[in-house]
Amino acid sequence: MDLQIFIQQLINGASLGSMYALIAIGYTMVYGVLRLINFAHGDIMMVGAFLTYFAHQLWGMPFELAVVIGILGAMLVGILTDKIAYKPLRDAPKISLLITAIGISFFLENLFTVLFGSTPKAFKAPEYLTKIFQINDIYLPISVIIIPVVTVLILVAVLWILFKTKQGIAIRALAFDINTVKLMGINADKIIMIVFAIGSALAAIGGVFYAVSYPSIDPLMGIIVGLKAFAAAVLGGIGSVTGAVIGGFILGFTEILVVALFPELGGYKDAFAFFFLILVLLFKPTGIMGQDLERGRF
Amino acid sequence: MSGFLVVEHVTMDFGGVRAIDDLSFEVQKGEIYGLIGPNGAGKTTIFNIITGNLKPTKGRIILEGEDITGIKPNKVVYKGVARTFQNIRLFKSMTVLDNILIGFDAKAKYSYFEAILRLPRYFKYEKIIKEKAYKLMEIFGLTQFADSLATELSYGNQRKVEIARALATGPKLLLLDEPAAGMNPKETAELSEIIHKIKRDFDLTILLIEHDMKFVNAMCDRVTVLDYGEKIFEGKPADAIVDERVVAAYLGDFSNA
Amino acid sequence: MNKIVRNFILIAATIAFIIWGQNNLEPYTLRIVNNIGIFLILALSYNLINGVTGQFSLEPNGFVAIGAYFTALMLIPNETKLDMFALTDPAPIVMQMQASFLPAILIGGLAAAFIAFLLSFPVFRVRGDYLAIVTLGFGFIIRIFAINNPEYTNGALGLNDIPQTANLYWIGGIALITFISMIHIIYSKYGRAMKSVRDDEDAATAMGINTFKIKTMAFMTSAFFEGVGGGLLASYLSTITPDQFSFLLTFQLLIIIVLGGLGSMTGTLVATILVMGGMEWLRFLDDEITLFGHDFGAHPGLRMVVFSILLIVMMLFAREGLFGNKELPDILKKFKKSKS
Numbered sequence: 001m002d003l004q005i006f007i008q009q010l011i012n013g014a015s016l017g018s019m020y021a022l023i024a025i026g027y028t029m030v031y032g033v034l035r036l037i038n039f040a041h042g043d044i045m046m047v048g049a050f051l052t053y054f055a056h057q058l059w060g061m062p063f064e065l066a067v068v069i070g071i072l073g074a075m076l077v078g079i080l081t082d083k084i085a086y087k088p089l090r091d092a093p094k095i096s097l098l099i100t101a102i103g104i105s106f107f108l109e110n111l112f113t114v115l116f117g118s119t120p121k122a123f124k125a126p127e128y129l130t131k132i133f134q135i136n137d138i139y140l141p142i143s144v145i146i147i148p149v150v151t152v153l154i155l156v157a158v159l160w161i162l163f164k165t166k167q168g169i170a171i172r173a174l175a176f177d178i179n180t181v182k183l184m185g186i187n188a189d190k191i192i193m194i195v196f197a198i199g200s201a202l203a204a205i206g207g208v209f210y211a212v213s214y215p216s217i218d219p220l221m222g223i224i225v226g227l228k229a230f231a232a233a234v235l236g237g238i239g240s241v242t243g244a245v246i247g248g249f250i251l252g253f254t255e256i257l258v259v260a261l262f263p264e265l266g267g268y269k270d271a272f273a274f275f276f277l278i279l280v281l282l283f284k285p286t287g288i289m290g291q292d293l294e295r296g297r298f
Numbered sequence: 299m300s301g302f303l304v305v306e307h308v309t310m311d312f313g314g315v316r317a318i319d320d321l322s323f324e325v326q327k328g329e330i331y332g333l334i335g336p337n338g339a340g341k342t343t344i345f346n347i348i349t350g351n352l353k354p355t356k357g358r359i360i361l362e363g364e365d366i367t368g369i370k371p372n373k374v375v376y377k378g379v380a381r382t383f384q385n386i387r388l389f390k391s392m393t394v395l396d397n398i399l400i401g402f403d404a405k406a407k408y409s410y411f412e413a414i415l416r417l418p419r420y421f422k423y424e425k426i427i428k429e430k431a432y433k434l435m436e437i438f439g440l441t442q443f444a445d446s447l448a449t450e451l452s453y454g455n456q457r458k459v460e461i462a463r464a465l466a467t468g469p470k471l472l473l474l475d476e477p478a479a480g481m482n483p484k485e486t487a488e489l490s491e492i493i494h495k496i497k498r499d500f501d502l503t504i505l506l507i508e509h510d511m512k513f514v515n516a517m518c519d520r521v522t523v524l525d526y527g528e529k530i531f532e533g534k535p536a537d538a539i540v541d542e543r544v545v546a547a548y549l550g551d552f553s554n555a
Numbered sequence: 556m557n558k559i560v561r562n563f564i565l566i567a568a569t570i571a572f573i574i575w576g577q578n579n580l581e582p583y584t585l586r587i588v589n590n591i592g593i594f595l596i597l598a599l600s601y602n603l604i605n606g607v608t609g610q611f612s613l614e615p616n617g618f619v620a621i622g623a624y625f626t627a628l629m630l631i632p633n634e635t636k637l638d639m640f641a642l643t644d645p646a647p648i649v650m651q652m653q654a655s656f657l658p659a660i661l662i663g664g665l666a667a668a669f670i671a672f673l674l675s676f677p678v679f680r681v682r683g684d685y686l687a688i689v690t691l692g693f694g695f696i697i698r699i700f701a702i703n704n705p706e707y708t709n710g711a712l713g714l715n716d717i718p719q720t721a722n723l724y725w726i727g728g729i730a731l732i733t734f735i736s737m738i739h740i741i742y743s744k745y746g747r748a749m750k751s752v753r754d755d756e757d758a759a760t761a762m763g764i765n766t767f768k769i770k771t772m773a774f775m776t777s778a779f780f781e782g783v784g785g786g787l788l789a790s791y792l793s794t795i796t797p798d799q800f801s802f803l804l805t806f807q808l809l810i811i812i813v814l815g816g817l818g819s820m821t822g823t824l825v826a827t828i829l830v831m832g833g834m835e836w837l838r839f840l841d842d843e844i845t846l847f848g849h850d851f852g853a854h855p856g857l858r859m860v861v862f863s864i865l866l867i868v869m870m871l872f873a874r875e876g877l878f879g880n881k882e883l884p885d886i887l888k889k890f891k892k893s894k895s
Contacts, residue, residue, distance in 0.1 A: 037684055039691075088871055098611045098687055099813060100870040106806055107863035113856035219856075223802075227692050234685070267703035274692040281677035281685055349761065375763035387758040389751045391818070391880050400751055400762050403744040410772060413743035414736050420743065467763055 008138045009260045010253070015144040015213060017252020018151035022206035023229035024236065024244035025158060026078075026199025032175035032239040033195050036097050040081055040104040041203060042226015046219060048074035048204025049211040050112055053123055063126045071204040077108070078200025079193055087189060105223075112219035120218040123211040130212065143212045150209075154202065155245050162241060167194055175239055228273035235276050237287030246288055251276065302327035302503050303348075303471055308357030310343055310527070317343045318354070318527040325471075330497060330504045332514045332535065335524035336547055341507040342384060343527075345473050348505075349381050350374045361471060376404070378470035382460045382477060384507075388448040394459050395431055395444040401466025402427040431466065437499070438462045438492060454485035458492065465496060472496075474506040478513045490516055511539065523547065558884075566731065573727035585723065587835065592726035593788050595827045596733045597804075598811040599820055600780035603737060605809075606817035606880065607746065608773040609753025610679075614671070614690035615808050617697045618778045620800035621670060622663030622785025624701065627714045627795055628652045629659035635716050642705035642712065649707055656720045660729075660786040667782025668775045675771040694802060701797040713796030714789075721790035729787060733780050737820045738882075740776070749773050750818070750880075803859070807834070810866050818880030825877060837861060 023045055030038045052070030055061045061069070085100050129143045162168035170191045173181045182188050210225065211217050228251060236247025251273055259266045280287055301324030310318035318340045325331040333341045346352040348359050353368045360366070366377050380401075389397050406423040413420050435441045438458045443451055448459060457477060464472060477493070478486045490513065497504055508514050514521060515535045523531040523538055525547040531538050538544050576588055597615055604612050628636075629652050636645050654662060674693065678686045701708040708714070740746050748769045751759035756766055789795050811830045815822030840858040844851040869876065878886060 035684075037688055039687075085867055085871065092874065093609075094684065095605070095609060095611045095817070096870050096874055098684060099809065100867055102613070102806070102809065103863050103866040103870065106802075107860060107867065110856040110859040110863060114854045114860055118855065224695065227688070227695065230688055231692070234688075238683075268699060271696050271699050274689075274696050277685075277689060277692065278677045281681055281689070285681040285683070351757075370760075371757075372760045372763050372765050375761070381761055383758065383761075387755050389754040389758065391754050392747070392750055396747055396750075399744070400747050400759075400764070403747060404763050406744045408744075410740075410745055413745055414739045416739055424743075463762065 004137050005260070008140060009256050011140060011144050011148075013253035013256035014148040014249065015209075015252070016256055017249035018148045019206045019209050019213070019225070019248075020229045020232045020251050021151055021245040021248025022154065022202045022209070023225065024233040024248045025155075025241055026203045027226075027230045028233040028236070028238055028241060028244040029171070029195050029199050031233070033171060033178065033192055034086070034097075035094070036086065036101065037230065038081075038199075039098070039101040039226075040108060041078075041199065042222035042224075042229065043105050043108040044074050044078050044200045044222070045203040045207035045210070045225060046112065046217070046222035047077050047108060047207070048200075049123070049207035049217045049221070050116060050219070051204075052208050053121060053211065053217055054116075057121075057124055067205075067208055070208060071201050074204035074207070075197045075200045078196040078203075082193060082196045087192075109219050109223070116219060118219060120216040123215045123217050125212040125215065130215075141213075143209070147209045147213070150205075151245075154205065155241075158198065158202070158241060161198070167191060171195055224270055228270070231273035231277040235280050235287055237289030240287070240289035243287055243289035301325055302329075302362060303505065304358075304360040305344065305348070306358045306360060308344065308347060308354045308359070310340070310347060310352065311355040316527060318347075321357070321524070321527070321529050323522045323529065323532055325503060325505055327503050328497070328501075329519045330493070330506065330517050332518035332521035333505065333507045333524065334509070334511075334514055334521055334538070335530075338526075339524040339547075340527040341524055342475060344524075345381060345475055345505075345507065348374075348473060349379060375467050375469075378468070379473065380464035380467045380469035380471070381473035382457075382464050382475055384475040384479065386453075386456050386460050388456060388460055388463070390447070390449050392448060393445050394435070394440055394448055394451065395428075397448050397459055398431045398434060398463050398466050399427055401463045402430050404467065405430075434462050434466060437496070454481050454488070457481070457485075457489065461492070461496075465500060470501075470503060472502050472504045474504065476507050476509065478508060478510050486510070486513055493517060511535075515539075566735075569727070569731050573723055573731075576727070577723040580723075587831065589721075589723055589726050589791060591827055591831050592723065592730045593784055593791065594808070594811070594831055595730045595824065596726075596784040596787070597781055598808050598815075598823045598827050599730075599733050599737050600777040600784070601808045602812045602815075602818065602820060602823050603740070603749075604770075604773045604777040606812055606819070606823075607741060607753065608749040608770060609818075610770055610773070611684060611687045612690045612774070612777075613687050613802070613805050613809075614693065614774075614778065615781050616800045616802060616804040617690065617694040618667040618671065618781040619785035619788065619804060620694075620697045620701070620797070621667045622660075622782030623789035623795050623800070624663075624708060624714070624785075625652075625666045625782070626659045626663035626786030627717045627789040628707075629654040629662060630656065630718050630720070630790060631714060631716060632718075639714065639716060640705070640709050642710045644706065645709075646706040656718075656725075656790070660783050660790075663786035663789075664779040664782035667785070668779040671775045671778030672771065675767075675774055679767050679770045679774075691802070694800070694805065698797045698800065708797070711797060713794060713799075715794040717789050717793045717795070719790055719793050721787045726787055726791065729783060733783075734820060734824065736780075741820065741882075745769070745772065753818070806859075806862075810862055812876075813866060813869055814876050816876035816878040816880060819876070819878040819882055821883040822876055822878035834858070834862075 026041050030036055048070045051073040052066045055069040056063050056066035081104050085104055086097060089097050089100060130141055132139055132141050162172055170186050174188060174191055178188060232247035232251040233244045235250060236243030254272050255269050259269055303325040305321060305323050308318055308321045335341055347354050350369045350371045358365055358367045361377060366374060406427050408419040408423050435444060440458060448456060478489055496502060518535050520533060521535050521538050522529055523544045530543040530547060531541045580588060597619060601615050604610050628649055633650055633653060636649065674689060678689050702711050748764050751764060752766050752769050760766055811826045812823055814830060815826030837858045840861060841855045843853045
């Protein structure tokens, strides 16, 4: 494979990896504070994409405003999910929470199927995102550059929040020992709400990016992407935001480059995440960043 | 070192925190030995090391001459070590009988298929362990609760079930983590009696963690006092109470001794 | 004595119903009863890993698919295979797969159990709730594998002309066997061990239980019966495609075991009938809806919206389901005792 194509695929991989990274952050943060795999998180990505589509293409709003609506709407759904379904079960057995999360996930998928129908919809993004530019023999849509750049900026912002703000420190403390944090008078529920808000916002942005890159959306789009993003989070080290991003990019690069190098494996693209997951669990369950969240349990 | 249970130069570090610092003591066969000390002194940690839940940073645990350091908790049971927990951990969805049967289940030698197909060995061994379980419940005065859910019992009785369950595994060494915690004087006296009885009848060596000095005085032949992971005294309980280092560690709080 | 007589009567009555049903029920009703039978097999086994052992898993659709494909390939006559495989010639090993009905079903189950065994290592060795995600992903992987390997599976076209040997005798009979097997497991040291792992894994370990082994046993058992159910499904429907074994199947089973009570086999029995009935009854929600003279149009997916809300509401307000984690006879016994 010649250098031009390699670079082109590298950039594609970065773009895809960004989307996984954005969604993986939400998974890892919620798992960090609640030890819950929020199955509905992938569907939040779908909600963000659909609300943007709805606002822009069915309501006629300008695209930028529609994106904001999509993000705010997704944040609302995420926060409501926690308030209505997860918070009442804080002290229930873990399995109840997981079942509820599956219920929410299935609910969102079917709700949006009822509202929008199951046939994929064409997502129209403005020209400044979809214009194709050319360097030598490489043809790429502008979005493929914009997405990784914006993602890195977002990551920096998230890390700044986690390490430089009071709420962020509380989030990290919660992930470490929720009971002690509560005893110190911190309103754990409010912090958890912030976690859901941030995670949902990022997922929505990821959803919009996804819709811009693969311009069709359908109510079930969040399932596979969500699953893969979670695998990426585990690969990077569940509970670690940096890990989620690293895992996301590794997965994105792998999917694009392996298929570019071995086209016959194309049909298995979606299975790579699963194999990463199995490998990590077999050989290094704490993932790349290696945080052992279960330590100190006795 | 030639004791029944030897804790040999055990050190336990959790990252930067040294929870146990070069701890050594010996328990002789047939003793009731107490581990006492203020909260956070490392008592439950040393229990967890003996049972294999934790691997010590340094040091060994030797039981009857055999090095059992780091043997996994479910395997250490087969070496004859059983324990109870500080916050009673019974199986909440199961009856008292079933809780105790679990202790005996290692002796029920029938396979998965024999269970599904209800072959004769299933009936034979279920009968055997059920009889053993009822005998044990009688000793503890729990027979009338056999079919009650474990959670329906009083705290004192739940503690008894937990000890009975541990006893069902047929241990040589029994580790009791604050068995008298949360009990009133009557229950504590009853517990004291039962522990002495089972020690005699089942030929046990007992290591117990406790705060209640009256209980320790009544129960233990010898004690080790821990403070911040270090041994500050080893000897008879009566001597411990007046030892100045021990008094300092407890800030003289022996009002109930 | 009472218990043995009661069990004997129940079993005899069930067998009598099966024989009567196969010969007397109308096709529509018979179809529903057969569906209930298959779902019962799947739900009972799903309850073993989820409810009894307390390990949240989303495995059924994957193992059902495995059982279905293995059994189908064993049952379809070789000449038919040559015609049916349209995308590419069937692989040599596919041509070697031939068996009569019962062995074919059992092999389907064993294949599923074997895959479960392989999955156990990455999943049960580590702490954390990875079983759910791995099994969820596993369901998707099976579909990907089926589509991308037409020499084994005929790809997206699926397999048809599967001999329809499965009838109420087989389905009802195997459902009865499944139920009895589950009860036998629960009321044995293995069932006790599974429940102890559910209730308090660390205390279970302290009692000498090898929790990895127990979880694997439960998982493999669930997989086996789910594979058998898949084989029966393949034979009953005569046609299988990769898209049939989607998450929807697992979701329906999840609702069933939650409604009946996680860990209660008698609860699952009742809940299967209720949920299958409910699914049928609520089918109208996916069709054209006319309410108070207004035509609301057709909104496919509405039925499952209702069911997902049902599941969420149950988890919030009625987590125990109908029977909790107890079996009906034990509940009745306690009830009688409290009244005296």
